[in-house]
Amino acid sequence: MSKKATMGLQQQRHRAGRIAATNHGKEVADASDPFDTHRFLPIKEHQVSRAMSRRYFDDLDVYAESDVVVVGAGSAGLTCAYELSKLPNLKVAMIEQNVAPGGGAWLGGQLMSAMVVRKPAHHFLNEIGVQYEDEGDYVVVPHAAMVTSALISKALGNGVKLFNATAVEDLVIREQESGKPRVAGVVTNWATVTLYGHETQSCMDPNVLESKVVVASTGHDGPLGASCVKRLRNLGLVENVPGMAALDMNAAEDAVVRTTSEVVDGLVVCGMEIAEVTGAPRMGPTFGAMFVSGQKAAYIAAKSLGR
Numbered sequence: 001m002s003k004k005a006t007m008g009l010q011q012q013r014h015r016a017g018r019i020a021a022t023n024h025g026k027e028v029a030d031a032s033d034p035f036d037t038h039r040f041l042p043i044k045e046h047q048v049s050r051a052m053s054r055r056y057f058d059d060l061d062v063y064a065e066s067d068v069v070v071v072g073a074g075s076a077g078l079t080c081a082y083e084l085s086k087l088p089n090l091k092v093a094m095i096e097q098n099v100a101p102g103g104g105a106w107l108g109g110q111l112m113s114a115m116v117v118r119k120p121a122h123h124f125l126n127e128i129g130v131q132y133e134d135e136g137d138y139v140v141v142p143h144a145a146m147v148t149s150a151l152i153s154k155a156l157g158n159g160v161k162l163f164n165a166t167a168v169e170d171l172v173i174r175e176q177e178s179g180k181p182r183v184a185g186v187v188t189n190w191a192t193v194t195l196y197g198h199e200t201q202s203c204m205d206p207n208v209l210e211s212k213v214v215v216a217s218t219g220h221d222g223p224l225g226a227s228c229v230k231r232l233r234n235l236g237l238v239e240n241v242p243g244m245a246a247l248d249m250n251a252a253e254d255a256v257v258r259t260t261s262e263v264v265d266g267l268v269v270c271g272m273e274i275a276e277v278t279g280a281p282r283m284g285p286t287f288g289a290m291f292v293s294g295q296k297a298a299y300i301a302a303k304s305l306g307r
């Protein structure tokens with residue numbers, strides 16, 4: 001990036017003052033508006049188009065063979081991806097059907113902004129550098145967006161590749177030598193196709209990402225949640241998906257962390273999606289278990305990769 005492009009406000013002001021003084025041939029103490037002289041460097045439309053599309057398709061090329069694909073970029077999935085990003089030379093892709101990653105973590109409960117986190121999960125907030133108010137057994141982050149934006153920035157900054165506006169529609173499943181099935185990747189489509197295309201258009205075939213391990217973190221059942229475990233049930237690979245039990249804040253968080261596991265070979269399930277299979281209670285608007293479940297999923301995935 002050129003020096004001009006990175007000028008701060010003070011520099012802009014100083015430069016504008018100088019230009020105003022010389023351009024008009026008389027002494028001018030200061031330009032009234034430093035942005036009068038602001039000019040962007042030239043660009044051609046095709047450069048913009050190529051800058052985006054080449055990178056996107058290069059990424060698809062590289063991540064067609066991933067080490068780990070994380071499905072769903074909510075609090076659990078983002079934490080898992082961030083933890084995995086600490087390991088060197090690991091190709092980690094995240095698939096998120098929404099345009100914005102973050103899932104339900106942008107807000108606390110009932111669209112209120114504060115996020116409650118029970119101890120000891122505050123250690124994770126310390127690690128990602130998010131400030132909070134200490135209330136004894138729990139902490140309160142003044143705005144949940146602080147956690148979500150920090151997590152996204154850390155994971156992507158460490159090299160996790162996010163494919164957003166993309167939905168996982170199915171799983172790749174192969175038979176191992178032992179005869180047991182193993183999840184070996186995900187079947188994807190543009191989210192607009194998944195959400196609106198299949199009903200109104202003729203067949204719109206998907207794309208596929210192979211992966212050594214898949215982490216499912218698509219949240220609890222809803223219009224699109226719990227999608228990986230529901231697919232496992234339809235394939236007969238898990239007996240039952242009873243759905244999360246009614247809210248019990250004290251029991252739920254420990255249960256979600258305890259039951260976070262590799263449900264079928266190659267598929268680790270975490271966050272609220274695991275409660276759909278185990279029938280663990282929901283916890284409502286307390287997020288500590290999402291972070292610790294995401295960390296545990298990363299630990300299991302790394303172990304399965306021999307890392």
Ligand code: AHZ
Pocket residue numbers: 071072073074075076077095096097098101102103104105166167168169217218219220224225226227270271272273282283284285286287290
């Ligand atoms: O868009 C979804 C969200 O961002 C995404 N997702 C769902 N299905 C998908 C699919 N392909 C790609 N088929 C998909 N992406 O998955 C993300 C899930 O995030 P979330 O915040 O819903 O789940 P989480 O388990 O990370 O966090 C749950 C937070 C909750 S719910 C709850 C309660 O209801 O009591 N309490 C807490 C703390």
